[in-house]
Amino acid sequence: xxxxxxxxxxxxxxxxxxxxxxxxxxxxxxxxxxxxxxxxxxxxxxxxxxxxxxxxxxxxxxxxxxxxxxxxxxxxxxxxxxxxxxxxxxxxxxxxxxxxxxxxxxxxxxxxxxxxxxxxxxxxxxxxxxxxxxxxxxxxxxxxxxx
Numbered sequence: 181x182x183x184x185x186x187x188x189x190x191x192x193x194x195x196x197x198x199x200x201x202x203x204x205x206x207x208x209x210x211x212x213x214x215x216x217x218x219x220x221x222x223x224x225x226x227x228x229x230x231x232x233x234x235x236x237x238x239x240x241x242x243x244x245x246x247x248x249x250x251x252x253x254x255x256x257x258x259x260x261x262x263x264x265x266x267x268x269x270x271x272x273x274x275x276x277x278x279x280x281x282x283x284x285x286x287x288x289x290x291x292x293x294x295x296x297x298x299x300x301x302x303x304x305x306x307x308x309x310x311x312x313x314x315x316x317x318x319x320x321x322x323x324x325x326x327x
Contacts (some may be wrong), residue, residue, distance in 0.1 A: 183213060183220035193229045207246050209234055238265050282307060
């Protein structure tokens with residue numbers, strides 16, 4: 181099996197060697213040998229790095245991502261946490277669409293002042309209500325996590 185040294189992994193993945201060393205210290209990836217002072221990685225490390233990047237994009241912490249890899253470095257995914265995160269992302273998409281709608285209305289509103297526009301006021305009230313509900317949900321979730 182041909183191994184990749186840390187420079188090759190950095191080049192192919194687009195990550196800095198310092199990030200690769202950090203991920204190795206955190207247990208996310210593992211070098212298998214050294215050639216001189218340079219760490220050697222199996223080619224599968226490139227797939228692991230893509231999975232780590234996807235996990236970070238989805239909002240998982242590095243600790244959570246580390247828990248998704250088995251001892252052999254292969255994914256050992258917890259499907260329930262993935263479903264939960266997907267639901268959270270769907271909610272974020274919904275909220276961002278509502279915000280986009282509000283901004284477009286503000287940009288195109290024919291009223292002389294946005295504060296005089298009844299639709300604008302309704303949209304702001306809905307956004308405020310949604311934000312208050314999000315804060316309550318976060319407090320409830322934090323309460324359950326302490327149990």
